[in-house]
Each structure stands twice: as structure tokens, then as C-alpha cells.
Amino acid sequence: MYREKIKILDCTVRDGGLINKHDFDHRFVREVYKACAKAGLDYMEIGYKNSKELFSSEEYGAWKFCEDDVIRKVIDGIESNTKISVMVDVGRVNLDDIVLASDSPVDMIRTAAYVKDIDKAIHMVNHFADKGYEATINIMAISRDRGTELDEALQQIEEESKATVVYIVDSFGALYQESVEELVKRFKSHLKTKEIGFHGHNPQQLAYGNTIEAIIHDANYMDATVFGIGRGAGNCPLELLIGFLKNPKFDIRPILDLISNEFIPLRNEIEWGYIIPYAIAGMLNEHPRGAMALRASENRENYRDFYESLTDVA
Amino acid sequence: MYREKIKILDCTVRDGGLINKHDFDHRFVREVYKACAKAGLDYMEIGYKNSKELFSSEEYGAWKFCEDDVIRKVIDGIESNTKISVMVDVGRVNLDDIVLASDSPVDMIRTAAYVKDIDKAIHMVNHFADKGYEATINIMAISRDRGTELDEALQQIEEESKATVVYIVDSFGALYQESVEELVKRFKSHLKTKEIGFHGHNPQQLAYGNTIEAIIHDANYMDATVFGIGRGAGNCPLELLIGFLKNPKFDIRPILDLISNEFIPLRNEIEWGYIIPYAIAGMLNEHPRGAMALRASENRENYRDFYESLTDVA
Numbered sequence: 001m002y003r004e005k006i007k008i009l010d011c012t013v014r015d016g017g018l019i020n021k022h023d024f025d026h027r028f029v030r031e032v033y034k035a036c037a038k039a040g041l042d043y044m045e046i047g048y049k050n051s052k053e054l055f056s057s058e059e060y061g062a063w064k065f066c067e068d069d070v071i072r073k074v075i076d077g078i079e080s081n082t083k084i085s086v087m088v089d090v091g092r093v094n095l096d097d098i099v100l101a102s103d104s105p106v107d108m109i110r111t112a113a114y115v116k117d118i119d120k121a122i123h124m125v126n127h128f129a130d131k132g133y134e135a136t137i138n139i140m141a142i143s144r145d146r147g148t149e150l151d152e153a154l155q156q157i158e159e160e161s162k163a164t165v166v167y168i169v170d171s172f173g174a175l176y177q178e179s180v181e182e183l184v185k186r187f188k189s190h191l192k193t194k195e196i197g198f199h200g201h202n203p204q205q206l207a208y209g210n211t212i213e214a215i216i217h218d219a220n221y222m223d224a225t226v227f228g229i230g231r232g233a234g235n236c237p238l239e240l241l242i243g244f245l246k247n248p249k250f251d252i253r254p255i256l257d258l259i260s261n262e263f264i265p266l267r268n269e270i271e272w273g274y275i276i277p278y279a280i281a282g283m284l285n286e287h288p289r290g291a292m293a294l295r296a297s298e299n300r301e302n303y304r305d306f307y308e309s310l311t312d313v314a
Numbered sequence: 315m316y317r318e319k320i321k322i323l324d325c326t327v328r329d330g331g332l333i334n335k336h337d338f339d340h341r342f343v344r345e346v347y348k349a350c351a352k353a354g355l356d357y358m359e360i361g362y363k364n365s366k367e368l369f370s371s372e373e374y375g376a377w378k379f380c381e382d383d384v385i386r387k388v389i390d391g392i393e394s395n396t397k398i399s400v401m402v403d404v405g406r407v408n409l410d411d412i413v414l415a416s417d418s419p420v421d422m423i424r425t426a427a428y429v430k431d432i433d434k435a436i437h438m439v440n441h442f443a444d445k446g447y448e449a450t451i452n453i454m455a456i457s458r459d460r461g462t463e464l465d466e467a468l469q470q471i472e473e474e475s476k477a478t479v480v481y482i483v484d485s486f487g488a489l490y491q492e493s494v495e496e497l498v499k500r501f502k503s504h505l506k507t508k509e510i511g512f513h514g515h516n517p518q519q520l521a522y523g524n525t526i527e528a529i530i531h532d533a534n535y536m537d538a539t540v541f542g543i544g545r546g547a548g549n550c551p552l553e554l555l556i557g558f559l560k561n562p563k564f565d566i567r568p569i570l571d572l573i574s575n576e577f578i579p580l581r582n583e584i585e586w587g588y589i590i591p592y593a594i595a596g597m598l599n600e601h602p603r604g605a606m607a608l609r610a611s612e613n614r615e616n617y618r619d620f621y622e623s624l625t626d627v628a
Contacts, residue, residue: 007612028578176526176558177491202519209523212490228588240518243597244490256617258592264615274542274574274588283557300471301578303570 001065002246005220009043010036010238011199013063022047024139031076031262032226037080038254039242043108045085045223046071051094053294058064066209071105083107083189088124089137090117095124101132108134112169115145118153122161138167138199142183143174143285153235166193170210173201173233173282177213182278184217194239197221200236202228204208205274205290207236212244226255227263232277232288271295276303284310316560318431319534322444323357324350324552325513327377328401332545333584336361337375339479344388345576351394352568353556357422357546359399359537360385365408385419397421399465401448401452402438404431407437415446419447426483429459432467438476443476450535452481456497468504479509479535484524487515487547487596491527498531511535514550517596518540519588521550526558540569541577546602547592572610577625598624 013029036044062070066086068077075084085108101107109128113121121137128135131144137157142150157166168183173181180198184290187196198214198221200207213224224238239259249255267273279293280303294306328344331492343360350358361377369378376384380400389398399422415421425436425441435451451471456464470481482497489497494512501510511527511533514521525536538552553573556566581587593603594617607618 027628177523178530203517204557205522205551208519209491215494227590237519237588237593240593240597243518243593253618253621256590256594256621260615260617274551274568276541279551279554279557280570283554301574303574304567305565307570 003215003220004247006215006245006247007042008238008241008245008250009045009085009197009221009223010225011085011087011223011226011235012238013043013223014045015046015230015235016272017061017063018048019229019272022063024063026062028075028262029063030078031258033075033080033082033255034078035226035258036081037078038124039251040249043083043085045087045110046074047086048092049086049088049109050092050308051097053094054092066106068099068104068106073133083134084187085110087112089113090120090124090276093124095127098128098131104132106214108136110136110138110167112138112140114140115142115149115153116130118156122157122163125161125163134165135163135289136165136167136197136256137161137163138169138197140169141287142168143170143172143179146183146246151186151190158191158193162175163194163196166191167197167199167221167223169199170201171204172285172287173207173278174285174291175200176206177210177212179218180210180213184214184219188218195220197223199223201230201233202235202274203233203288207234208240211236211241218231225312227259227267229263229266229272232272232291233275233282234272277306280307280310286310316343318533318561320529320559320561321356321535322552322555322559323359323399323511323535323537323565324355324539325359325399325537325549325596326400327541328359328361329539329544329549330586331361331375331377332518332541333586335374336377336446337589338377340376340388342576343377344392345572346395347389347394348392349540349568349572351392353565354563355396357397357399357400359424360388361400362406363400363402363412363423364406365411367408368406380419380420382413382420389419397448399424401426401477404428404434406440407438407443412442412445414530414621420447424450424451424481425451426452429455429456429463429467432470436471439475441544441566442489448479449477450481450511451475451477452478452483452511455485457484457486457493458481461498465500469500472505472507478507479511481511481513481535481537482528482533483513484515484521486601487517487521487592488599489514489524490520491524492551494524494527495531498528498533502532509534510596513537513538514551515547515596516588517547517592517602522554522558523547523589525550528598529558541573541581541582543577543586546586547589547596548586591620594624595619600624
């Protein structure tokens, strides 16, 4: 599939940070950025921009806050056309902390929001756009919000927001390719002036297949992570996505090196991938938090009880 | 997706046996059969029926040969509606060894063949059908054989063979969902009197997504393995497929127990799953044998050299 307009955003450090409280060391993040740059990726999302008034920097690592100076230190001296993205959650960022884009190493700010929070998200996105950032809205947990409230939200985004991209976020990894097709078409029917993005999750091993499905139906902004790292089962593996896209601007080899050198050792320390409790949560359209709790308990391989606890209709 | 005609065939012991020379012990195979029966699966494929004149029973385990008496021992006393299948390769079975179906515990014989061997496969399939077995043709390595030779083979199967099911086998795990759609439609256009089956491989994490794609386009015979076990990256995970099919005759819980009790320990002994060299082979439409050799060497995590060796155009 070659389509010049397709952009890849690597969110390895941002989504992977959900496993380890955003506590990757600077050397590691620098290695990821180097590889993204050499691979020719369009964006790298480096973490969340959360207010330090809401979260303790004792408890969380640097990539929970993404202070501009810290970002600068990590990317300094690396030749790169890869833009830097950060994510914000509704209600967790102090808008006054955001300087003008021209004074920041950040190029893009992505606002993650549930459908119910679209008003607040639009307000934030417009604030970021006015400060000169590329600004997007990422609609989370979409597998649970597919009623008319979604159409209304999309229409409102089209009419009122300065977002350039609107993402379908399959937070629970519950979508099948038929639902992805339906959603991309629905997004496009409302969002005549925006690009469509897709962010998959992998509990059912469908993140990559669903990403391809979104591409087939003309979504152009694709999220992926190195070796599929991410909370729970993880995300669409970046190396597979590069293998699918035949765009000569991408080079898979720096990503292969990064996996050999950094991610094979890392996976001995933190867990992600195809793990049955996450698969169960995905097929039942549930948040992975129950599965995460199970994996942290002594019943981590007791799948039947977990399944029955989620399907008990009594 | 609820469609009564959809049949699941578990090929855990057959495809998994390619990792360990078909040397699963009888207790393990009996546990798999019990779980398949309790889960309500339609078929379980228990191994290959190879001639002992061609392969040494010193070197290979029982499931390389699948002698009727051995099968009987393993399934004896288990209440079950799950039929037994065995696979045969062209040129590796002595047709005289096959007794009448009425005298055998085997219900179905599946003949695996490349397009170039379709004549021989049809001869074998008709022989098995005449002896009273359900008989299928499984067309291997289809991602490399999509020219007019495939149409000719399919037409010949339709006109000359007694196969009831013809399978698309994505041996290299190289198909994307668009190719699956195209192939299922092409199979159906020739095979007016046969059912279509799909057997995926998982180097690119697409086995399950492609299986769904085949179902969407009206293929009815689906292969899967417990926890995705199989040579290289493995196969479509059975537990995910059951989660997708809403047919109340299937129960996922015995399969979850089987994974907890047998497959989590087993994976510490033998390797399968998402492993980068298999992903590289899949995206380049290559047989996994090069990746298997790499994994058995001391360069097992050196992905760049492997990638470059496969893409070197010099």
C-alpha cells in the first residue's frame, strides 16, 4: 500500500509509559527517538503533558509531564525530520503551562477525550491550535460510544474545532475490521475538512489488521509502537506497519536494531503482548484494568474465573 | 458473527507437532481432545498420516504416523462429538495403509498439496472419499501461487474431485485481508459444490484477522490452534476465534483451562508466537525455514542481517 499522505506516529514512549509510570530513562528515550528519525517516521509521541499540580513527580517519571527542557535534552543533536508530539487528557493539563509552539520543541498536541467530554476537548484543541501547534482530538473507548452521541460529537468537531486530525481510538481492542470500516466511513461523512487517524490496541491480535483496514478506507494517520509495546496487550507493532506501507521514505532496519538492542531485554522486565486475560477483556469490550489487576495477583494464570467474573449475568 | 454452518477444526497437535517432531505424549494429546470435546469443536486434527517406510519412528513421535490403534487409545472413553481428522502430504502416505472409514477412528482426511501437485492430490482425495472418509484438499503456500495456474487447479478440483472442502492455506502468513477476500471470492467462483476453508499463519499477527475476513466472505471451515501454537509464529488462536463466533454450541472455558494448565508450562519448553524473524519472513512472503534456522543459531536476535539477507537484490 503506497499512499504518500499516510503518516506514522510512533507512540512507544507514551503508550509504553503506561506500563512503568512513564519512567523510561533518558538514554532509552533518546535511542527510540534516534531510531524513529532514522526510520523516517513522521511523528514520535514522547509522553503526556500532565500538570505537576495533579500528579507527583516522586511517583511518576519524566514522560508523565514532558517538560520542554527535558524533551530538548533528549533530542538534542539528533538529525531528524521526526516531529515531537505529546498527549494531554481532558482536565489534567494547565493550559497556562503551554508556551507558544515557536518556543517549544513540541510540534503536535493530541487531546484524548471520551465522547462525553468533546466540548472540553474542543476548547483545549482550539487553545493549542491558537498557540501554533498541530492539534488533534483522539476519541477514546470508541467501541462503547457508537450511538448518535458519536455523530453529534463528530459534527461538533467539524464545525467548532481547529483539530487537523481526529482519531478513532480502540481503547479496549474490541473492534473487528467490519467496525473499523464502519467507523472510518462515519468519521469521514462528518469530518469533511479533517484527516482521520486510527489507534488500535492488541488484546485480540487485531491492532495491525484493524490499522490496515483503516488505511484501506482512507484514514491517513496511523499510530504504532516498537515491538507493539503498550499497556496490557500493547498496540499495533510499528515494524509490521512499516512492512505493509511501501513508502520508500520509511526504513524498517533502525527499528529492527532497536528491538534487538533495547526491547528484547526490556520485555524481560515489563510485560506486554498476547496474554489471555487481556484477550478476554478485549473480546468482552472491557477496559484492561481488571486484567491488569489479575496479572498482578497470584491468580495470574487463572483464566476461567476471570472470564466467568466478567460474563456472570447474575 | 453467528452462522450455523461454520465449523471449527482444532489443529493444535498436528501443527504444533511441527515444532517438536510430533512428539507430544499421550496424556497431553488426551487433554487436548477432552478440551476440544467439551468446547464443542467440530473437528480435532491429531497429526499426520505418514508412511513408516519414509520416516523413522525413532526420530519422530506418534503423531507423525497417527496409527489407528494409537488414536483409539488416546480418545478412548471420552464423551465427544468432535470428529478426528488427520493430514496427509502428497507422496508421503501409502494409500494401502488406509483402511475403510468404518473400521477407523478417523473421520476426515485432509490432503495438503501445492498447486503443482493438484493432480496427485485429487487422486488421493478420491481414494479417501471412496473409503468413506470426509476428504478435503488444502492448497498450501497460496500467497505464491495466485496466477492462472490457481484457477485451473480450482476448476479441476471442482470437476474431478470428491473433496467436500477446499482450504486456502496461507503457509507463509503473507496474506493481508484484501488478498483473503479476493481468494475466497475466487475459490467460490470455481468451487460451486464445495465448502471453502481457511488456515492462517501468524507471523504478522494477521491469522485471526484473516480468518474473520474469510468468514465475512462466506468461508465456513476454519482452522485454529490452542494459544496459537504452531510452527514459527503459530496459527490463529482458537480462543479468539471462539470469542468471535457467537454460536452457543462453543464454550471457551475448557480451552482457557487447557491454556492455564498445559500451554503456559509448554511455552517455557518450546517457542512460538510473535517473534521478529518470523514477522520478517511473513512480510517478505518467505517460508519460515530461514527464520527457524536463525532462531536455532547464536544470532537469534540479529534481525537486521536477516532482513538484509532476504532483501539483498545483488
